[in-house]
Amino acid sequence: MKERVITFGTFDVFHVGHLRILERARKFGNYLMVGVSTDALNFSKKGRIPFYNQDERMEIISALSCVDEVFLEESLELKRHYINIYKADVLVMGDDWAGKFDEFKDICSVIYLPRTPSISTTAVIEKIRIP
Template sequence: MTRIGYAAGAFDLFHVGHLNLLRQARERCDVLVAGVVSDEMLREVKGVRSVIPTAERAEIVRSIRFVDDVHVETVPDKLDVWREVRFTHFFKGDDWRGTPKGLRLEGELAAVGVEVVYFPYTAHTSSTALRRALEALAPSGATAAAGTP
């Protein structure tokens, strides 16, 4: 059976943690689909404005050699995403392991035969930390890091 992996993320302010997730995921599947969360979903689910627009983030991720295909996520429910992509393995950072959200995700995906695989979270580099650094560097009153001109 072909192992179809799915690794989802905003992939905004692309950094080594994103690369590590995609590299490790590709090592454990035959086909890797990267889920790029849309601008709208980022605002709705995380309350965050992307710095880089969805289409550009998808193009960046699509260009990475570990990625076979890109799926732009426009719905928050991973079961709905599964119905669209039909992945067999879902890859996530281990900061989700054992959390209520992670346990719920594991249960929902197990019901359709999907295994959730966790990888070490790259704690020293995150999009949140990069956003904070950009905000600290911005001149007083500037909103460039928030995605507005």
Template sequence: MNSKRLQEKVLLDYVDNYKRNKKTIILAGGCFDLFHPGHLEYLQGAKKLGDILIVGINSDNSIQSIKGQPPLFSLEERVAILSSLECVDHLLVISELTLVQAVKTIQPHFFVKGIDYQGKVFPEQQAAKEIGTKIKLIGERKLYSSTQLKKSYER
């Protein structure tokens, strides 16, 4: 399978080229462990905002820090799943706990989060505001939670 995962330096070369060619760049992110229909809706909705969808995918270690437990699926397995999606153009592995640095480095036209962030403050907001990146919330309501799905399978 052709992986869409790129090293940051290579990705930034692509980003520069896309911007020169007036392409609209969208940045999304997540753990994507136990991939479900809500993830698909989120990524497809993000792609509709422009031309190039870059997805920041959390490393195994960052998921351990965020969730307090290791991911069910390894980084390579999650990369394979996301690489198979037509709506995803590129993947960037995120070792940090947030996408603040990715927002600052990539400087996308749009940074997207799920609708469950409506009315919440999140770290990437300030970085996006400073560089003029628009924030869009995707979805109508949160129907799925990987964490809750995992818990229901553990019973």
């Protein structure tokens, strides 16, 4: 049976931490689906519009060999809906979300992976910002 893995993220200013977590997520199954946060969702979560718009971020994620399918995530409250509609067997998230999605263990496995140390989109933006 084919294990279907689902994960979610903004993936703005794509960096090696994003790549590593997606590659590791893919190892939990044979098919990786990625929900990319819409611009509106990102603004509601972080108070800023992503540097790259949702279409550009979807294009970047779609181009990765470890990713099989990409869709727009419009609301954090729809996670259960996305897991069901995409028939996911496994939900993989970064460990900064540890425990926050345990409620979905009734419909799929839930795995939290360690993030790549010392890298984040915010850190990358701060590093390249011209004073």
